[in-house]
Structure formats: C-alpha cells, structure tokens
Amino acid sequence: MKIAVLGSGIMGSGIAQISAMAGSEAYAYDVAAASLANAQEGIQRSLSRLVRAEKMTEAESQATFDRIRFTQDLAEAVSEADVVIEAAPEILELKQELWRAVVLHAPVSALLGTNTSQLSVTRIASCLDDNSSRLVGIHFFNPPVMMKLVELISGINTDPAEIERASEFAHYLGKEVVVCRKDSPGFITSRAYAILRLECVRMLEEGIATAEDIDKALRLGFNFPMGPLELGDMNGIDTYVHALTGLAEAHGERFRPTVGLKNMVAAGRLGRKSGRGFYGYDREGRRESNSDS
Ligand SMILES: NC(=O)c1ccc[n+]([C@@H]2O[C@H](COP(=O)([O-])OP(=O)(O)OC[C@H]3O[C@@H](n4cnc5c(N)ncnc54)[C@H](O)[C@@H]3O)[C@@H](O)[C@H]2O)c1
DSSP states (O other), X not given: OEEEEEXXXXXXHHHHHHHXXXXXXXXEEOXXXXXXXXXHHHHXXXXXXXXXTTSSOHHHHHHHHHTEEEESOHHHHHTTOSEEEEOOOSOHHHHHXXXXXXXXXXXXXXXXXXXXXXXXXXXXXXXXXXXXXXXXXXXXXXXXXXXXXXXXXXXXXXXXXXXXXXXXXXXXXXXXXXXXXXXXXXXXXXXXXXXXXXXXXXXXXXXXXXXXXXXXXXXXXXXXXXXXXXXXXXXXXXXHHHHHHHHHHHHOGGGOOOHHHHHHHHTTOOBGGGTBSSEEEOTTSOEEEEEOX
16 A cells, blocks of 8 residues: 655654554655654654564564655655545645645545644535545544554545545554544544543632642543643643634633633743643753642
8 A cells, every 4th residue: 555644743754654564655745854854763763662662673664664755746745645644734724735736646546634633624625626525534643653543534525435444544554443423623532632621720720639639630540641731731731722712612611711721821831842831840851840830
C-alpha cells in the first residue's frame, strides 16, 4: 500500500512512521524543508527507542525508515497513493486549499482522510464539490506510534463505504476505531474530555481541592494515566481555551471557559511551554513540587 501523509509535524511524522511500520511505502510531504528534516530526525529517534525496547530489530528499523520518502512535491507524494492523510495546521482555509490540490493529483480510488482535531469535516470537504463524499475524519492521537485509538468522523456528505475503508485502514495500522456518526464539534473524544477537565478547573477555582489532589483523584480513582490538569499544562492552556470557545459556540454555556482560565492565558500562564500553568516548572521543564493554586 502507498500512503501519503501531508504535513510532517508532530502528527504527520508519527502517522508516516506507523504507516511504514505496518509495511507500507509512506510519503511524508511538507511545504517546509525544516519540518521534513525534523521529521526524519524524530522518526529515527523513535525507531531507535523501539529497537532499544526490543520491539523491533535494527534491520527492521532500517527497513522501516527506508520505506519513508520525504518530499516537498505534492504530486509525487499523492499521485499513486492508496491513502492520503492530511495532517496540516488546524486552519480551515489552509486545509481546503491543500485538499483542492490533492484531488487534482491523487487517484480517484484513494481513501482521503483529514486528521483535524476539531474542525468540521463537512466544512473542509465543502471545497471538494463532487469529491466531498470521499473525505473522512481520521483522527489520530498524540503520539500516533503509541496511542491505540483512531476516531473516525463522518461529514454530512461522507459516503458510508469510505468510513468502512477508513476503519479497515486504521485496523491495518494496528489501531482500534470509534466512529463519530455525525460531524459535531469536539467529536466524541475532545468533547467528553474538555468538559471533564473543565469540571476539574471549576473545582480548583472553587478551592475544593488542590491541583495535585484533583489530578491524583482521577489517576488513582479512575486509572487515568495523567490527571486532566497536568495534561492540560502539557497541551497548552491557550489551546484549551481556544477549543472550549469553539465548543461553547456549538454546544452551549456548559463549555464556556472560566474567567480563571482566560486570566491564565492573559497572564501568559500557558502551561509547560511558558514555565507556569496549573503547576510551576523549572528551567528543565521539571514540575515544581507545589501547584500554583
Ligand atoms: N498535536 C496534537 O496533539 C494533535 C492531535 C490530533 C490531531 N491533531 C491535528 O493534526 C493536524 C496537525 O497538527 P500537528 O500538531 O502535527 O501540527 P504541526 O504544527 O506540528 O505540523 C504541521 C505541519 O504542516 C506543515 N504545513 C504547513 N502548511 C502546509 C501545507 N499547505 N501543506 C502541507 N504541510 C503544511 C508545517 O510545515 C508543519 O510541519 C492539525 O489538524 C491538528 O489539529 C493534532
């Protein structure tokens, strides 16, 4: 199988890697040479870790890497593709422009998937006119090499047969699938998790418990690998507020970001990346012992 992955950032490089690990020829396409160079390095590092963990041999790692071609030529990437996955920045117009170019070069038989985490698949597909029924939301999780889940999203016009093909493709990559049958902001996963974290934020702001205890309660009480607040610091508080604002527009007041969250963004407390969020971090990114609350 030939798999073209468009955008070689955090997600695209991982998706190209798992495609090659499954035995496919993968094309990693990007507009930026620097992103392609980073992707090469990142994939090599990830494969070395898998070798050290005895999940694959050195020879398998090399063969996997050799199955990936890095290119800045879109036509080269997609012209023989069986599957095209777009993992370009989360900007509607940018994705639409890219998809319009893809359908000019890709075979009509190719499965088309967008890895958007919260844009409407229907809106992205609306630029494709007669091809709009081909686009499926194929939402991988970060990091794609580790995370088992793929969330499939059906746009209003998506052909059910394409959802079926996307499901087979995800299984081929060794993933499990859930289907969001109606294109709806936040799909299943982001919508459920956003509100759970928001309730944790409200409890923190009401002084009901410390950030440490809220995270610990969810980790030890429900087997979450990470608490919602510490994970929020990793993902970025600005990203979270942005997502909540979109969700509130679609689903109502219950998703409205709190004043406290908006203040955190205004004050530059964006989480790990700025050294301070729900928790404080030292220069090496290590968490300081007490939460900021
Ligand atoms: N980061 C996550 O945790 C995560 C998880 C699931 C889904 N997503 C979604 O995946 C997509 C990509 O996110 P990311 O975190 O990998 O972003 P990223 O910024 O790490 O990577 C995006 C890449 O796209 C490239 N790019 C820019 N314009 C392009 C174009 N016109 N054509 C092709 N490539 C172009 C950039 O050079 C960059 O390398 C977004 O839609 C995002 O919402 C992200």
